[in-house]
Amino acid sequence: MKKLLLPLAVASALAGCGGGETLEDVKNETPTVVPQSTVVFDPGAGEISVPNDLLLSGTTDGTLNIPGEGDDYTNPQLALGALDGWSTQMPYAIDFDFSPGVSLDATSAATPGNVRIFEVVMGADQSSQTCAQVPAGIACEYVKELNFGVDFITQASGNSVAVVPLKPFTQGRSYITVLTNGLTDSAGNAIAPSSTYASVSSEDPLVTEQQLSLQAVINSYEDVIVGGSDLSKDDIVYSAAMTMQSAGEVLGTIKSLLAASLTQDSLPKPEMMIPQQPALTVGQVFAAQGMQDINPAFNAVSYEKGSIVLPYYLKSPQGKELSDLNNTYWQANCDSAVTVLGYKEQAGEAFPEQPVSENDAICATLSGGQLRDLSLDDKRHLTKYNTIPKVQSYRNIPVQVTKPADLMTLNAIRSQLGLDAMSMPAAGWPVVIMQHGITSRKEDMLALTAALSIQGFATVAIDHPAHGERGIDVDNDGTDDFNATTGSVLAYMNLNSLLVARDNLRQSAADLLGLRLGLNFANDPMLNTMDVGFVGHSLGAVVAPAFLSMTNAELDPQVDPLFKVNTVALGSGGGGIANFLLASDSFGPFIQGSVLAGAGTDESAAFGAFLQEGAVSSCAQFIDNQEAYVGCGYQAFLAQLTAQGDTASLANIQGLLTQFTYAAQTLLDAGDPTNYAMRVNAQQTPVYTSVVVGDGMENKPDTVIPPMVESNPIAGTIPLAMMMGADNAAQTQLADSPQSYLVRFSKGHHGTLLTPAANPQAGASAADSAAANAEMQQQVATYLKSKGTILPITNEDVIAQ
Incomplete structure (x- = not known):
């Protein structure tokens, strides 16, 4: 140094x-x-x-x-x-x-x-x-x-x-x-x-x-x-x-600190606890939500709620406006090694060799003396020179747990599928960690539990930060002030402060690391925590590579099995977050409109005035939904400029968006899956990825996270899968060793992994969506069960050839 x-x-x-x-x-x-x-x-x-x-x-x-x-x-x-x-x-x-x-x-x-x-x-x-x-x-x-x-x-x-x-x-x-x-x-x-x-x-x-x-x-x-x-x-x-900026050092430090909690009493050890509770099935949970025509298989799957206490590195907002989230990004616990070195050279013999505080001693001990807490570095940015994040609080996070329960029903279904009857293994049911998408919640992942239970899997799931039961209640009045599930997506994907958006992504990955370790200390002998897989959908697939590359990284032979994830299935994820968000049919117009509205240019002023007047006629149906209204208004504004032949304004707007995309992606890089995908490949973790590419006619490609991004050839779902080592598969695959695959679906939409419902905006009919949903779920469950050696493709009508 x-x-x-x-x-x-x-x-x-x-x-x-x-x-x-x-x-x-x-x-x-x-x-x-x-x-x-x-x-x-x-x-x-x-x-x-x-x-x-x-x-x-x-x-x-x-x-x-x-x-x-x-x-x-x-x-x-x-x-x-x-x-x-x-x-x-x-x-x-x-x-x-x-x-x-x-x-x-x-x-x-x-x-x-x-x-x-x-x-x-x-x-x-x-x-x-x-x-x-x-x-x-x-x-x-x-x-x-x-x-x-x-x-x-x-x-x-x-x-x-x-x-x-x-x-x-x-x-x-x-x-x-x-x-x-x-x-x-x-x-x-x-x-x-x-x-x-x-x-x-x-x-x-x-x-x-x-x-x-x-x-x-x-x-x-x-x-x-x-x-x-x-x-x-x-x-x-x-x-x-x-x-190039660093990516992974901070999450690697978090993993090391989680591992250290197993032997150091000063660090809280994550333990997943499931209290005694009335017996429920997933089918009953669905019925309580008002669902109709519930698949009987869900009545054979038990549903429980537990909890786990994990470190939280995001600061708490002090107000209820979205702008109050802007400074909640992660900060380092110590002074940067660069700052310490500069001060040491300047101070000479006056430099304090011995710790001056308890935290100073912690910084020095964890870094071999390179980091200190001498109040020298007021920014406390996390970098490769300053990798220890400050724990702002410890959060008690709700955990959702399911297990195969009614084996008579499940085995009857297995018989229809040509599978042998099953019983719980002596070590317990293997576990699949499930992670939901943006604006969704952990309960939405229950849609996979029938298919997974039929293959003999238990599942656990938590909400992303600022989602579901993890909304932010600033004044503790019982009502969430920030919740991306029930409120604005900006509570998580913070466009006003992209450092916060980056660190929400990293917090999601850190939470999964803590959950994976905490599984080993669950008070449920029916869970085999030495046999763990992972399923991620949408945002859950986006944060997966960061989690996987860290959890499967070698740390210590005694600890590594406690973090191990053996097989992975991802649906509708993607890398190059800033690139794919701006290219997204669903999010792109809102994001581009928000960037333009806040840019402070002549075009910004004109757009603001247009939203007040001109957009009302064409976007009135969205007037009560700000995000939808801004997106609709932005598209109408561009159409007006095009009709007027105002090429100068259009060029200025494009230049503004290009600058924003470069800065935004640079800021998100440390949380972006692209920077972790090749590590997943190098660790030889088998990963299945599904993506809807459309049929070239009515059924559109994924309208939320595009399979490919025109402006950046390494952004989107397909490039991310390829970086993780996937081979294209359009027919059934049988392998002697675990393999990674990418399956391109011609039918369905962004949410098809979890729902058979149609999506008219995506051109996905009810029949095609239902067929694609059944195919996706069978592929996921079988691939995980076979540890990546079998990928069944039984309905080629929904597969792009």
Whole structure:
């Protein structure tokens, strides 16, 4: 940890300040013979394309230094200052400056070799003994070049070149993007470096210490690339480093702390408790909800309610407005290691080697002395340099439990299915943890319990944070003030504070880790807690990879079996959350309208006025539902602009949404399943995924989480399944060892895993939805029962071929 602090001189150079000649002076003194098309790069004027590690310059806690960053992290652009790096999965653009009438040659922008990306090791990286001693911000070692067409592609995007990842970058790793003089403008001239870049990339020494520091950074980029590739310095017109943000370190710490609770009395051990209660069946629960025509199999499944106490890392809101949730995101329990190191170097002998408080001692003990609580770091952002989250409270969370009960009825059904009679195994019923979708609740997952009980499974389920029985009652008056199930979806997917949305996702994963461990101490011998599977639907499938990659990560041979999940079934999930939400037929118009309404632009004002007047005629039916009204109004507003031929406003709105999507996805990355999917694959956890792709006619693809996202090829349901190692399956699969599969359904809709009901908006008829529902549930139950070796496909009429 010796050289984590980036040189403050680089930060000064970015601002163009310091004694003597400045970068601006050097730029002005560089002669310009003819107008050239150049790469935009003028840090002193704030003109740099992101992602760019120059924004890590001068960091005191290991996070990005975003101009204008303060204490309010609701602005997505400024909230990037809470992160330790950039998005692993977002396309990014590098801008050019052209003379009037000149543009980027699109063919050169899409030609392999003109834009190249290299993985490198940066200074202060503790994974390399050599680089650990090199100052942070300096490129140190060449690792490899990424492959065009395999790892990424490039294309023209207006007056920019867009880099589109085909695979996510590896979290925590560093990369350098290089533009070469193979890029040309529409006049056929090679793109040139900006005068500023030409100055600092030169090996001729500049004047001031600040200039020399920035020159050392850029020269290090080019030296490492030239030393490891076939490029020469003359080929390079631009280079920029980008360090991907970390993902998983914080959840990994949470797992370690949960494991430590087994031996440390100071940490509460999660234990699932089921009290004595009147006997109920799932069928009776459905009847009490007013359901009709209940499948008799549900009357053979017992229903119980238990509870478990788990750590809660989200802060409690102090008011009842949605804005009161904005600062409830997770915070670290300690000062950042970067901050501690900087203070230690400054304080010298005055640095307190012994703990100054109980929490300081905890921080030091858990981190080997790298973390302390000396009140140095008032932001307390969770990063790879600060991985211990602060427990804000412990919550008593309701747990839903079902078990096969009436074996005579269940075995009669098994006989009809050609299955042998079953009895409870000596070790108890194997368990399936179930996790519901957004705006749903754990009780909705009961729809799977008949199919799972027929295969001999017990089930347990909890609500996501701010859902179902876990709504937030600020004043304890018995009425929830925030509940995504009965109220606004923004209680969980907080668009006003995306750090909160990220940490709701992480809280869901952390809760599942606690539930999995707590199962082992349940007071019910009928549960075999050494044989556990998982089913997730919608949001439950979205948070699953984070949970699975952590719960199945090796920690200790004695502890690992207590966390193990052996087989998984996911329905209608997806990765690239910001991307798929904006592309969603269900959520997209509302989210896009909300972003536009809050942007503070001329188009925002016009949209606000339109909602007050123009939208009433076409959206009056939604006037009592704000989310539906905003979504409807947004679509009507775009239609009006299109009819008026107002291409300028439409372009401004699209630009605004592009900026929002980049910032939003970057902020959500640490909770996004894309950043955990490859770990699930590496751990060889067998995963079944179902997705509705539609029939190309009336039955639409999933209208909530799209199977694919046009703007990002690694977002959506299908790319996530592929990253977890799935093979496409359209016929029955029989394997000797566990396999992962993706089944594409031509019929049904987003909720078909749980309901046979039609969805007219999705073009899914009652008959087709019922057939797809039966097929999905049989596939899930059989796949889990076979531990991933059998996938039955019995009704190919609902399967996309």
